[in-house]
Amino acid sequence: MDYDYLKNKKILLVDDEAELLLMVRSILEQDGYRNIRTALSVAEALAAGKEWKPDFAILDVMLPDSDGFGLLAKLREFTDIPVLFLTARGEEEDKFQGLGMGADDYMVKPFLPRELTLRLGAILRRCYKNENPVVQLSASRIDFARAQVTKNGEEISLTAKEHDILMALYRNAGRIVTIDQLCEAAWGDNPYGYENSLMAHIRRIREKIEANPSKPESLLTVKGLGYKLVLEERV
Amino acid sequence: MKSTFKLIRRFILILMLSLIGLVVINIVLLVGLTYRDKSNAGGWKAAGEVAEQLTGSEADGFSLTDEGRSILKERQAWAILIEDGTGNVIWNSDDLPKEVPLHYSAAEISWYTRGYIADYPTTTAARGEDLLVLGYPKDRYWKLMYPTWDYHGIVNTPKKVLVFLVVNLLCIISIYLIATSGVLRQVKPIVGGIEALPEGEAVYIREKGLLSDLATAINRVSERLRIQERELQKKEMARTNWIAGVSHDIRTPLSMVMGYAGQLEEDLSLSEENRRKAGVIRQQSIRMKNLVNDLNLASKLEYHMQSIRREMFNLVAVVRRVVVDFINADLEGKYPIEWNTSKDLEACMIEGDKELIRRAVNNLILNARIHNPKGCRIFVELKEDEQKAHIYIEDDGVGVTEEKLEEIQNKPHYLMNQGSMNKQRHGLGLLIVKQIVEVHRGSVCFGQGREGGFRVQISLEKGRG
Numbered sequence: 001m002d003y004d005y006l007k008n009k010k011i012l013l014v015d016d017e018a019e020l021l022l023m024v025r026s027i028l029e030q031d032g033y034r035n036i037r038t039a040l041s042v043a044e045a046l047a048a049g050k051e052w053k054p055d056f057a058i059l060d061v062m063l064p065d066s067d068g069f070g071l072l073a074k075l076r077e078f079t080d081i082p083v084l085f086l087t088a089r090g091e092e093e094d095k096f097q098g099l100g101m102g103a104d105d106y107m108v109k110p111f112l113p114r115e116l117t118l119r120l121g122a123i124l125r126r127c128y129k130n131e132n133p134v135v136q137l138s139a140s141r142i143d144f145a146r147a148q149v150t151k152n153g154e155e156i157s158l159t160a161k162e163h164d165i166l167m168a169l170y171r172n173a174g175r176i177v178t179i180d181q182l183c184e185a186a187w188g189d190n191p192y193g194y195e196n197s198l199m200a201h202i203r204r205i206r207e208k209i210e211a212n213p214s215k216p217e218s219l220l221t222v223k224g225l226g227y228k229l230v231l232e233e234r235v
Numbered sequence: 236m237k238s239t240f241k242l243i244r245r246f247i248l249i250l251m252l253s254l255i256g257l258v259v260i261n262i263v264l265l266v267g268l269t270y271r272d273k274s275n276a277g278g279w280k281a282a283g284e285v286a287e288q289l290t291g292s293e294a295d296g297f298s299l300t301d302e303g304r305s306i307l308k309e310r311q312a313w314a315i316l317i318e319d320g321t322g323n324v325i326w327n328s329d330d331l332p333k334e335v336p337l338h339y340s341a342a343e344i345s346w347y348t349r350g351y352i353a354d355y356p357t358t359t360a361a362r363g364e365d366l367l368v369l370g371y372p373k374d375r376y377w378k379l380m381y382p383t384w385d386y387h388g389i390v391n392t393p394k395k396v397l398v399f400l401v402v403n404l405l406c407i408i409s410i411y412l413i414a415t416s417g418v419l420r421q422v423k424p425i426v427g428g429i430e431a432l433p434e435g436e437a438v439y440i441r442e443k444g445l446l447s448d449l450a451t452a453i454n455r456v457s458e459r460l461r462i463q464e465r466e467l468q469k470k471e472m473a474r475t476n477w478i479a480g481v482s483h484d485i486r487t488p489l490s491m492v493m494g495y496a497g498q499l500e501e502d503l504s505l506s507e508e509n510r511r512k513a514g515v516i517r518q519q520s521i522r523m524k525n526l527v528n529d530l531n532l533a534s535k536l537e538y539h540m541q542s543i544r545r546e547m548f549n550l551v552a553v554v555r556r557v558v559v560d561f562i563n564a565d566l567e568g569k570y571p572i573e574w575n576t577s578k579d580l581e582a583c584m585i586e587g588d589k590e591l592i593r594r595a596v597n598n599l600i601l602n603a604r605i606h607n608p609k610g611c612r613i614f615v616e617l618k619e620d621e622q623k624a625h626i627y628i629e630d631d632g633v634g635v636t637e638e639k640l641e642e643i644q645n646k647p648h649y650l651m652n653q654g655s656m657n658k659q660r661h662g663l664g665l666l667i668v669k670q671i672v673e674v675h676r677g678s679v680c681f682g683q684g685r686e687g688g689f690r691v692q693i694s695l696e697k698g699r700g
């Protein structure tokens with residue numbers, strides 16, 4: 001999966017440890033991100049935020065001249081960019097505070113480089129999806145913006161539920177998404193008892209996107225657990 | 236409060252019993268004391284007896300038998316026989332007092348029939364047409380000049396006695412209650428205070444009245460308990476804070492170790508050997524990370540510093556999510572997880588902290604992986620019965636010996652152990668599982684797996700949903 005346009009996004013890293021900034025930067029660079037800037041304090045971060053207009057920010061909570069929560073509040077005054085907290089503060093309370101303030105994700109140090117890049121990629125895909133509304137599968141192409149599937153040159157519309165389910169799968173492409181997560185995506189909070197409906201929807205989606213719905217190649221079942229959407233490698 | 240009522244009930248019971256006892260004792264005493272007086276009612280009988288013992292007639296003279304004499308003697312009484320019609324005394328006993336007249340007019344008859352002749356109490360008996368009068372010493376009977384009683388007065392006597400008794404009883408009970416309620420009022424706060432002490436509540440009782448010494452003592456005990464509790468809490472807080480601080484400070488350095496090791500591992504310009512070494516560093520730093528997280532949570536759970544969020548949630552969804560996260564992260568496929576839960580079990584609602592339950596299941600799967608570095612299959616199954624939900628996590632790896640199992644089940648972890656730290660210890664992971672299950676009032680059971688590995692069963696109370 002190579003979402004080239006996402007790698008061009010401007011990413012702002014804020015942490016009080018220069019060494020850690022260097023490392024995160026090298027991790028992101030290794031993953032293909034090209035536009036990265038770092039800041040060591042709230043003041044620097046705000047300056048960069050106003051002037052450089054980043055597309056994404058990775059914030060530490062512990063900063064020398066205030067904390068990351070305060071920084072987020074100030075950033076929110078002039079921008080809506082997605083934010084990920086990367087911090088040593090692992091308490092549930094901190095996590096809830098960060099997420100409650102509208103952060104898109106909260107990661108506790110220490111972390112695995114791969115986890116960071118995966119989460120970063122997922123958030124970017126989710127927030128900037130409109131720039132790439134078309135997803136190529138083995139037998140078809142999904143245009144999420146128009147809720148259309150193109151298979152063998154034929155256009156097929158997706159229902160709202162099918163769209164929601166496919167979107168949830170697409171955001172976690174290549175990974176298993178549990179039955180419960182899919183039900184939640186389609187029917188809202190705390191859904192249960194929808195498993196049979198979900199199966200019916202999956203069957204209909206397969207008829208629309210698969211070459212042979214009884215031998216799926218793109219939308220795979222993981223028995224008892226959930227489903228997985230496999231994307232075609234981009235050329 | 237309950238004990239105060241018990242006290243009152245007991246007091247009243249004792250009072251009732253003693254009242255009944257008193258009445259019985261009084262009756263026995265009365266009977267005993269007046270038993271001898273009973274024969275004295277025979278004053279009238281004696282007159283009849285003497286009349287029978289008087290033989291003869293006016294013509295041939297009267298004579299009193301010996302028996303008649305002895306009756307008179309015994310009572311120190313005299314006797315006269317009054318003739319019918321004339322009113323003359325036609326016979327008298329030997330020791331007749333001089334002041335007793337020997338002739339009686341019809342008016343005078345009314346004297347003795349009322350009971351007195353010249354102040355001598357008298358009784359009468361008929362002897363044929365004539366009348367025998369028996370006179371007793373003056374101090375023998377109490378003077379009852381008008382010994383007539385109102386008919387209703389007599390008939391109503393039992394009722395009146397009963398009213399008297401009841402009024403008396405009520406009086407006694409109310410006097411008693413007033414007297415004891417004063418004491419009870421003073422005892423009540425003390426009883427309440429003592430009852431509240433074990434609950435760990437702060438107790439203060441007004442130090443006044445009869446039992447002020449007791450109140451002072453209880454207040455002091457309460458104060459001391461509070462101080463001790465505060466001290467203990469301070470100590471525990473310091474300990475958890477210390478652990479939390481260390482685990483916080485270690486995160487940033489560990490991030491760099493993990494981050495760079497991860498990068499080096501994927502650096503294709505390095506030799507295979509060096510990349511393998513970087514991989515080991517990364518894996519070991521993950522272990523350290525887990526350890527640090529576990530240590531922090533375990534100490535918080537142990538000292539109740541972890542806040543528990545209770546909500547209704549679908550256990551199936553939570554466990555499924557943990558399993559999927561593991562599968563998604565297991566890129567090498569060394570630890571395939573089999574989901575054996577029945578298809579029919581879509582939802583199983585329980586009440587508890589979702590995050591902690593997730594952590595427990597996470598730890599168990601992680602545990603299987605740590606103990607089986609060569610890989611193993613992991614089986615996860617959920618079941619439910621009427622009251623409980625059961626999570627089974629099992630692997631087909633190296634498994635455990637019976638001794639080790641015994642140790643895991645029963646030995647306290649070094650974190651809670653007061654003894655030396657040199658003894659065998661098991662990982663924090665299982666300790667946390669135990670703690671989490673405990674917080675949810677469930678049960679956890681460790682055992683041998685059916686396929687040779689380790690098996691854990693967690694049972695949790697189902698929510699009322």
